[in-house]
Amino acid sequence: MNTKEFLFIVFAMVALMSACQGGAKQNALTEQEKNEGWELLFDGVTLNGWKDYNGDSLTAPWTVEDGTIRALGDGDDAHGYIVTQKTYENFELVWDWKIADAGNSGVLYHVVENPKFKVPYITGPEYQLIDEVNFPDPLEDWQKTAADYAMHTTDSSKMNVNPAGEWNTSKIVFDNGHVEHWLNGEKVVEFEAWTDDWFERKQSGKWENAPEYGLAKKGVICLQDHGSAAWFRNVKIKELPRKTKEASLFNGTDLQGWEVYGTEKWYVNDGLLVCESGPDKQYGYLATREYYDDFDLTLEFKQEADGNSGVFIRSFVEPGAIVNGWQVEVAPKGFDTGGIYESYGRGWLVQIPDEKENILKEKDWNTLRIRAEGDNVKTWLNGEEMVDLTDELVGKGQGRIALQIHDGGGIKVLWRNIKVQTL
Numbered sequence: 001m002n003t004k005e006f007l008f009i010v011f012a013m014v015a016l017m018s019a020c021q022g023g024a025k026q027n028a029l030t031e032q033e034k035n036e037g038w039e040l041l042f043d044g045v046t047l048n049g050w051k052d053y054n055g056d057s058l059t060a061p062w063t064v065e066d067g068t069i070r071a072l073g074d075g076d077d078a079h080g081y082i083v084t085q086k087t088y089e090n091f092e093l094v095w096d097w098k099i100a101d102a103g104n105s106g107v108l109y110h111v112v113e114n115p116k117f118k119v120p121y122i123t124g125p126e127y128q129l130i131d132e133v134n135f136p137d138p139l140e141d142w143q144k145t146a147a148d149y150a151m152h153t154t155d156s157s158k159m160n161v162n163p164a165g166e167w168n169t170s171k172i173v174f175d176n177g178h179v180e181h182w183l184n185g186e187k188v189v190e191f192e193a194w195t196d197d198w199f200e201r202k203q204s205g206k207w208e209n210a211p212e213y214g215l216a217k218k219g220v221i222c223l224q225d226h227g228s229a230a231w232f233r234n235v236k237i238k239e240l241p242r243k244t245k246e247a248s249l250f251n252g253t254d255l256q257g258w259e260v261y262g263t264e265k266w267y268v269n270d271g272l273l274v275c276e277s278g279p280d281k282q283y284g285y286l287a288t289r290e291y292y293d294d295f296d297l298t299l300e301f302k303q304e305a306d307g308n309s310g311v312f313i314r315s316f317v318e319p320g321a322i323v324n325g326w327q328v329e330v331a332p333k334g335f336d337t338g339g340i341y342e343s344y345g346r347g348w349l350v351q352i353p354d355e356k357e358n359i360l361k362e363k364d365w366n367t368l369r370i371r372a373e374g375d376n377v378k379t380w381l382n383g384e385e386m387v388d389l390t391d392e393l394v395g396k397g398q399g400r401i402a403l404q405i406h407d408g409g410g411i412k413v414l415w416r417n418i419k420v421q422t423l
Contacts, residue, residue: 075225103228281409338386
């Protein structure tokens with residue numbers, strides 16, 4: 001074989017190897033993926049589209065290295081998280097990853113950014129990434145790779161994890177509450193979010209004192225630097241459509257589906273939901289255990305005593321039974337029933353016109369309707385429109401529906417026919 005023939009064979013082999021690897025081009029979408037709606041979350045060169053959790057820029061210990069996103073290993077439980085600038089609701093998320101010896105990391109989703117939430121994991125579920133073989137401490141099954149961290153364990157018969165330093169491929173599917181975790185082509189976790197079983201797991205384990213964990217229906221994607229190096233590539237996402245549903249939020253029998261915050265009284269009597277001042281005469285709340293972001297809500301109320309109450313929307317709970325959000329007022333005549341008040345600090349966003357105060361029926365049943373969609377919130381009382389508010393901050397909110405009882409004592413309000421349609 002002469003030199004020319006040898007070089008020809010070498011070039012042919014290189015070309016063949018390149019062709020074989022052509023389908024594995026890193027950090028790029030195929031034409032088919034583009035047509036199916038996939039979006040790259042990492043371009044292979046920059047960290048454009050990513051930022052610090054609860055921040056405006058990227059200062060966390062992450063870098064781009066040889067076409068990968070690399071966690072430098074300088075993070076800890078309190079910091080070192082980066083998140084997408086865009087929020088996602090229903091999706092398929094796929095990525096390749098490898099981890100350092102004894103490493104620990106994770107991918108979180110539906111993470112809520114708010115200064116009141118200091119770390120991402122108290123709101124966002126986590127797909128765990130860890131070097132189980134070399135990790136220095138014993139691990140619970142719910143801490144192992146591909147687990148829904150502290151909630152759901154994997155099917156061990158389907159687990160095939162490549163060791164530290166080698167690439168794995170993972171996928172999360174979140175489809176209107178149906179969740180799947182995949183690892184290297186195998187579905188290893190599957191569950192339904194927000195079922196009775198889901199809430200039992202949440203309330204009996206690590207998240208018992210994290211009231212907003214896992215409730216958000218949309219949020220940012222988060223990568224975790226937990227003190228060890230980790231690498232990510234081929235990070236891509238395809239959004240899935242939202243499904244609407246109708247539900248009755250009160251069954252006329254008990255408080256199933258609701259959670260009580262504070263010491264005021266909430267009970268069912270003769271098929272009616274009753275809120276009544278307790279001996280502490282403080283604020284009290286009855287909040288849905290699920291989030292409702294875009295919705296059309298109708299309910300009926302009757303003010304038996306001082307009717308200073310309200311319906312919170314897109315609200316969340318922080319320690320101390322403090323509910324944050326926007327309140328559609330329910331109050332005695334002359335105090336703006338149907339108006340919208342913000343608990344964050346701006347106070348009244350819109351009060352009702354004086355001539356509409358007489359729409360409220362005292363000591364009788366009233367029908368309140370609230371429609372929240374994006375930046376817009378409309379309210380009606382007994383069929384009459386009360387307010388029409390468009391507000392960017394309200395549009396960014398998400399959270400629970402909550403009934404309120406005001407402080408001061410002497411309050412008693414009855415509720416019934418609480419129905420919601422998601423939009």
